[in-house]
Amino acid sequence: MSKPTTTDAGRRTDRRVLIRASIYMVATHVFAGFVILLFEIGSRKNG
Secondary structure, three states: OOOOOOOEOOOOHHHHHHHHHHHHHHHHHHHHHHHHHHHHHHHHHOO
């Protein structure tokens, strides 16, 4: 039994999905780090 593959215009999309998911994960972590940095800077100014 073969594994079903997703195709887009006859091309496999597994690799593109993996790349896109990786980019989203990296971007989310960078954004979260920036928000944490803002909270750290804000707490040092007030406290």
